[in-house]
Amino acid sequence: MSLVLNEEQSYLKDTARDFAKNKTPVSHFRGVRDSENPECFDREIWKEMASLGWSGILIPEEYGGSDFGVAGIGVIFEELGRTLTPSPMFSTAVVCAGLIKKAGNDDQKKEYLTKIASGDITLAFALEESSRHSPMNIETTAKKDGDSFIINGQKTFVLDGGFADFLIIAADTGKGTSLFITNKDAKGIDIKVTPMVDSRNAANISFKDLKLSSSELIGEENGSDQIIEEVLDISRSVISAEMFGGIQEAFDVTLNYLKERDQFGAKIGSFQALQHRAAIMFSEIELCKSCVLESLTSFDEGSNDIPRLASLAKAKIGEVFHLVSNEAVQMHGGIGVTDEYDIGFYLKRARVAEQIFGNVQFHKDRYAELTGY
Amino acid sequence: MTELNAFRNETRDWLEANCPQSMRTPMSQGDVVWGGRKVEFKDPDQKIWMDRMGEKGWTCPTWPKEYGGGGLNFEENKVLQEELMRIKARPALNSFGIWMLGPALLEYGTEEQKMEHIPKIVRGEIRWCQGYSEPGSGSDLASLKTKAEDQGKEYLINGQKVWTSYADECDMIFTLVRTGPLEPKHEGISFLLIDMDQEGVTTKPIKLISGKSPFCETFFDNATAPKENLVGGLNKGWSVAKRLLQFERNMIAGMGFGSAASGSSKKSDVKPTSGLATMAKRYVGEKEDKLNDSGLRNKIIDHDMNSQAFALTLRRAAEESKKSNQGPSAASSIFKYYGTEHNKLRYEIMLEAMGTKALGWDGAEFGPEELAITREWLRTKANSIEGGTSEVQLNVISKRVLELPQ
Numbered sequence: 001m002s003l004v005l006n007e008e009q010s011y012l013k014d015t016a017r018d019f020a021k022n023k024t025p026v027s028h029f030r031g032v033r034d035s036e037n038p039e040c041f042d043r044e045i046w047k048e049m050a051s052l053g054w055s056g057i058l059i060p061e062e063y064g065g066s067d068f069g070v071a072g073i074g075v076i077f078e079e080l081g082r083t084l085t086p087s088p089m090f091s092t093a094v095v096c097a098g099l100i101k102k103a104g105n106d107d108q109k110k111e112y113l114t115k116i117a118s119g120d121i122t123l124a125f126a127l128e129e130s131s132r133h134s135p136m137n138i139e140t141t142a143k144k145d146g147d148s149f150i151i152n153g154q155k156t157f158v159l160d161g162g163f164a165d166f167l168i169i170a171a172d173t174g175k176g177t178s179l180f181i182t183n184k185d186a187k188g189i190d191i192k193v194t195p196m197v198d199s200r201n202a203a204n205i206s207f208k209d210l211k212l213s214s215s216e217l218i219g220e221e222n223g224s225d226q227i228i229e230e231v232l233d234i235s236r237s238v239i240s241a242e243m244f245g246g247i248q249e250a251f252d253v254t255l256n257y258l259k260e261r262d263q264f265g266a267k268i269g270s271f272q273a274l275q276h277r278a279a280i281m282f283s284e285i286e287l288c289k290s291c292v293l294e295s296l297t298s299f300d301e302g303s304n305d306i307p308r309l310a311s312l313a314k315a316k317i318g319e320v321f322h323l324v325s326n327e328a329v330q331m332h333g334g335i336g337v338t339d340e341y342d343i344g345f346y347l348k349r350a351r352v353a354e355q356i357f358g359n360v361q362f363h364k365d366r367y368a369e370l371t372g373y
Numbered sequence: 374m375t376e377l378n379a380f381r382n383e384t385r386d387w388l389e390a391n392c393p394q395s396m397r398t399p400m401s402q403g404d405v406v407w408g409g410r411k412v413e414f415k416d417p418d419q420k421i422w423m424d425r426m427g428e429k430g431w432t433c434p435t436w437p438k439e440y441g442g443g444g445l446n447f448e449e450n451k452v453l454q455e456e457l458m459r460i461k462a463r464p465a466l467n468s469f470g471i472w473m474l475g476p477a478l479l480e481y482g483t484e485e486q487k488m489e490h491i492p493k494i495v496r497g498e499i500r501w502c503q504g505y506s507e508p509g510s511g512s513d514l515a516s517l518k519t520k521a522e523d524q525g526k527e528y529l530i531n532g533q534k535v536w537t538s539y540a541d542e543c544d545m546i547f548t549l550v551r552t553g554p555l556e557p558k559h560e561g562i563s564f565l566l567i568d569m570d571q572e573g574v575t576t577k578p579i580k581l582i583s584g585k586s587p588f589c590e591t592f593f594d595n596a597t598a599p600k601e602n603l604v605g606g607l608n609k610g611w612s613v614a615k616r617l618l619q620f621e622r623n624m625i626a627g628m629g630f631g632s633a634a635s636g637s638s639k640k641s642d643v644k645p646t647s648g649l650a651t652m653a654k655r656y657v658g659e660k661e662d663k664l665n666d667s668g669l670r671n672k673i674i675d676h677d678m679n680s681q682a683f684a685l686t687l688r689r690a691a692e693e694s695k696k697s698n699q700g701p702s703a704a705s706s707i708f709k710y711y712g713t714e715h716n717k718l719r720y721e722i723m724l725e726a727m728g729t730k731a732l733g734w735d736g737a738e739f740g741p742e743e744l745a746i747t748r749e750w751l752r753t754k755a756n757s758i759e760g761g762t763s764e765v766q767l768n769v770i771s772k773r774v775l776e777l778p779q
Binding site for chain 1 (some may be wrong): 403570578644645646647650651653654659662663664670673674675677678679681682683685686687688692693698703704707709711764766767768770771772774775776777
């Protein structure tokens with residue numbers, strides 16, 4: 001896979017960098033947080049992002065997207081991750097768009113993908129059922145009842161689940177997992193918002209005798225396990241790119257602080273105790289960059305090592321974001337633990353993002369299994 | 374693309390006709406061919422293979438043809454390396470001339486120096502060693518004291534070097550000498566090429582903790598070198614030295630990565646495997662397809678992931694410097710530090726897996742591979758010291774790359 005960006009990807013990255021710098025600097029995130037807007041993102045900004053075509057990057061042209069590929073949307077997320085830009089783009093335009101694109105029939109694609117590309121709807125994927133990622137153990141059931149399905153069960157950590165217009169539900173249909181799409185207001189859905197430490201919204205959602213018609217089934221009955229895995233890998237890779245942006249920004253901000261802060265009559269960055277730790281972080285960040293790029297491009301260039309590369313990226317980036325966010329706070333000293341200063345935001349985002357679709361240990365274990373031990 | 378395909382076909386044919394079958398078998402450390410006047414071939418095929426590759430310039434595939442190199446571009450060299458790997462060909466020639474002196478001479482040498490020395494490196498006629506460190510100048514290399522005095526037509530050299538790799542088997546030594554005793558320490562150093570085949574140069578092996586003696590002490594007692602052997606200008610040796618250290622660090626960093634360093638990006642149907650895990654399974658067994666020691670398994674996972682991440686980074690650095698057509702990318706500053714620390718860890722993991730089997734010193738009760746791993750483990754301890762310690766590398770990253778204050 002290519003480890004340098006092509007022209008198109010560089011262009012997307014530059015555009016996203018400008019956007020993040022001008023429209024959504026970290027002060028934007030802080031503003032949204034302080035506004036106590038429970039949605040945790042700004043609708044106007046989301047509209048602008050969609051008008052730049054970003055919500056349609058993974059969507060084929062016939063449904064109003066640009067089909068620029070996973071690396072294309074990945075480099076955008078990297079830049080948005082630098083400024084912690086809050087938006088429904090991940091759940092809607094990566095995860096749910098991916099599920100519908102891979103599993104949906106033509107009517108469903110026309111209905112949903114075009115509206116995702118235009119930025120008119122938001123979606124959330126109700127997958128997780130426990131506090132640790134475990135996509136193979138789905139207890140939510142969908143029982144066939146004539147031409148309908150009756151869904152019962154409980155979901156947790158549904159990203160953007162509090163306010164998304166539509167939910168995609170993963171449910172056990174007896175011989176495998178099936179996907180359903182429904183309006184969030186349907187009878188039988190109870191949504192409890194769980195405000196998270198990173199000031200993004202997630203939700204616990206329970207389904208009690210939720211009745212859906214077979215036209216709301218996405219893909220084959222019992223046939224979505226593989227599709228879920230494929231979309232999860234894309235999503236893991238893209239969220240790794242976002243996390244990598246956060247890593248770089250937290251590191252850059254810290255580096256600047258080391259060059260500015262005086263103690264004992266010297267810049268603290270002249271102390272070897274801090275220099276070596278910074279140099280070690282730099283080394284780890286260079287490794288992260290390669291892992292993210294290789295994983296992102298593996299989807300577009302057709303690799304047969306996609307799952308392993310996704311796990312490599314998610315585990316490595318998760319671990320290094322841990323390291324860098326902790327060191328960033330420590331090296332800032334007292335102001336690092338104040339709310340007034342931004343660096344703590346990265347610590348909070350690091351931990352939530354690490355949990356998304358598998359934490360470090362989950363992906364280490366998966367990497368080993370895929371390597372035969 | 375078609376040109377490259379044609380080149381691939383030619384290369385394949387040439388290798389088929391010219392690489393002896395015995396040179397397509399796995400080799401041990403003792404089978405490495407270093408060339409030089411004192412070379413002894415264990416197998417006549419080694420000489421045939423070295424001479425043929427040297428004649429073709431493919432021992433140094435990307436060096437210019439006018440100095441005996443292969444004259445290949447980046448893409449052609451990639452093809453050559455792939456084809457060599459395909460037939461599992463052994464390296465025809467290894468040497469410090471290839472890894473370090475040659476690249477530095479190509480940048481800093483005069484036309485005469487290049488014409489004189491490069492072809493002999495390519496053909497394996499002269500074996501070079503490196504005279505940098507001194508007993509009192511390790512990490513603080515620029516404090517070196519070995520002096521070269523101007524005697525008109527030649528320099529008179531007196532002093533002592535240490536950690537000169539394989540000095541007792543080498544023909545010539547590229548040496549940092551003090552030519553400006555009154556100048557500031559970095560500005561009084563020159564880079565001098567000295568023939569070791571003279572009375573004034575003696576060597577003495579240093580026995581390491583591994584029991585082996587890859588290094589020597591080298592003594593200069595009124596040794597001489599002609600003035601035309603000064604590279605890069607009088608008192609300008611520090612720039613040459615630094616550049617050469619970069620080549621050296623890249624070389625040491627790549628150790629233990631073998632083919633991974635080329636990080637082939639091609640689609641392959643080979644199921645991924647882990648060398649460490651395969652080895653560990655032999656010693657600790659399996660339980661439900663997983664290594665039967667979860668702590669060890671976790672260490673191997675970390676190591677494997679980092680191996681892959683590092684190999685990808687080596688490849689990325691190559692792609693970046695090719696694309697930008699500039700010098701080494703920022704990523705390359707981590708190679709020496711990361712590569713050597715990573716390689717040390719690899720051996721610690723092997724020791725953990727093998728238990729007491731990895732702690733034998735001698736005798737038939739241990740397998741030859743086990744004994745070799747023990748010695749190699751001890752040898753890796755020098756990886757993060759030679760060519761600039763890990764601490765010096767971290768200083769370099771802090772100052773040069775991160776631009777942290779002094």
